[in-house]
Amino acid sequence: MSEAAVSMRHISKAFGKKVLANKDVDLDIYHGEILSLLGENGSGKTTLMNMLSGVYYPDEGEIFIDGKPVSIASPKDAYDLGIGMIHQHFKLIDVFTALENILIGLPKQNSEKKCRKEVEDICSRYGFELDLDKKIYDMSVSEKETLEIVKTLYRGADVLILDEPTAVLTPQEIRRLFEILRNMKDDGKAIVIITHKLNEVMEISDRITVLRKGENVGTVLKTETNEQQLTEMMVGEKVVLNIARDLVEDKAKRLEVKHLSVKNKEDKLVVDDISFDLYSGEILGIAGISGSGQKELLEAIMGLQKCEEGSSVIYNSTAHGVHELVGLSTKEIIQFGLHLAFVPEDRLGMGLVGNMGMTDNVMLKRYRKGSGPFLHRKQPEATAQKIKDELGVLTPDLDYPVRRLSGGNVQKILVGREINNKPTVLMTAYAVRGLDINTSYAIYNLLNEQKKKGVAVIYVGEDLDVLLALSDRIMVLCSGKLNGMLDGRSASKEEVGYLMTHLKEEA
């Protein structure tokens, strides 16, 4: 094969001290081919490509363009070297027209007229359809994507990187995009697609590089591989985890979710007709690529999302009786004993107030129980002390701002508070996000204890090994749909990985 358009050698990048996003990655990209970069969430695909497009700077390693070593310190450097990246979140300005979006930042020699002519040439050469005078806010997602590609090409990109280009497109639009990508490939452009959809990988790419936990697991030719092999490369060997999993007899149906649907702001279904039952004394694991509807599903149950018509969540407990939860306020749902502990990416965004201490944070969820206009601090203080002792939260003082504590301690407080409210249904999402092994185990044990007490637990997780070791049942979500319900004891990692990335055909 001819010389590589781009070679990355021994690239490493860390965020903070703990999170290693890329570790000693080698990658080659050639002209006239489409390379797929495949991997789970957080496997470092986007980070790696961001180092090519100048968003991040590698901590270690070298980048060669056409054999020459280069340093890419800004997006502008990347453009000058002929590298263009189309980000998942489009970098377009809403109130500008398509042409204006192409013009910004260009040297003044490129007159508007000349630019328009050249852009039209590019469109006709590769088969784009684009109205240059349309404002961005009037455009569909697919039009915006087209504009991003045209913009990048106009700026002279020879190497195009597309970050999950198909995530928001309809099947027809995807087909159209692929046609254009093939045209560009035939024209000698080097194209990289970041994705986790296996069927698309098999359809469009020439070579596939798989990343796992920040490392390059291997590169294969499409003609010499199959989806099975790729899934195995993606999820890796099964790691045996020593998490206790007791079987609780005598289960009762707690939640009966029927035809639950939620639409997002763009009027797209993010939770699409999901039905399942949740029993007391079990941990139901939810697996899925991030953004497959996990958050919206849990929020819908808690009354934080508006459900579509026909959605129903029947709650049944000996203490509270039978209730339809859809339509009730979050306050009422909490009183029934449903609790949600959601750990967002920034950890403090939901659930806890960073500037408050433990006591105040505990009080946030129970101040209504006091009488009169004044706060009663005694009980919350005792509760906070109990959480601190039982979970081993390291804090100098109960009133020390939780913002200053380490992530593990913050999450212990969050989960501990929900458990302390004596839930009947406990929903946790990403409870071990960013935690080290020991602290993670502490949280798993907490959840297991709750399960044994007869609480119905939902565990949304990222790590498949943990899901497989902890859950009694595993529900797999894909693009907002329920894509499979597996038994936690017998399911294989490959099976879950396949369901996460592969939407079953409608029967």
Next chain:
Amino acid sequence: MGVSQIISWFVAAITFGTVIMYGCIGETINQKAGGLNLGVPGVMQIGGIASLACAFLYESSVSNPSPIVGMLLCLLSTLIASALAGLLYSFLTVTLKVNQNVTGLTLTIFGTGVANFFGGNMMKLSGGVGTISVAVTSSAFRAKLPFLFGRFGTVGSILFSHGWMVYVALIMAFLIQYFLNRTRTGLNLRAVGENPATADAAGINVTRYKYLASLTGSMICGLGGLFYVMDYIKGTWANDSAIEALGWLAVALVIFTSWKPKNATWGAYLFGLCYWAYIYIPMEISRFLAAKMKLQSATYMQNLYKMLPYIVTIVVLCAVSKRKKKENLAPSSLGQSYFREER
């Protein structure tokens, strides 16, 4: 109400409007680049006191001061002083990424303090309250237009009995409008204000644009202060922070004009008409309205008239919020600092 009354109402409105027109144009440039500078009143006071101090020193140190030299020195000192204020603002908000609201409000307080400090000391030097007068320099700013002044009847009296800075403000409004919407630099500047990350990715130096917008914007705001001191109050000074109220109106005017300087050309004068309405609305109307509202005295109406500019602003804000057209809304990243490394 006679013709002469109407003429003087309009003349007063135009003079008043010019002060806030400068403030509005300057602040629009700043806001279009994403900087919400609530320090406009402070910058205007700094610009105003700089011109006064300059003229005061010049007139008291030269035995036979020339109006033209005084005028040029004033302009220069105002531009430098207000640019420094703008530099301070952009250093804090762009480089140090301090909260823009806090910085702006503090700049207003700071500007008021600076102006009153120097204003007070100059009063002592000149011999007491109300004794500062830089009539010579002020006359250069208030010189009427040759050929046009005194002609064309009523319309002429309204349009041509002002100092030159009134016309400069009008020309500037259209020039800045053209600059923002028809030039590539203007396009880049708006891109920075709408979405700095996008602008950055397109190779625009976001920091430089934000600094330059703040500097230029502040210099234009400063001219508003200069015009206030030299033309509006005719080269005198009172430590009453009267400029501050006008500064806030200038900020309101930016929203009123939906970030389009060309609208400031009539919006500013409309504010002026509203502001002076309490003096010029005839007594008969006030008596009639007062009777309708069962007020004891018709003079109470005047206090209600003084609210007019603010009521107009509120009404327009409500109307603007109803208008869904995105072009008429504030720049998307207005008031936010830009961090490149953010994920």
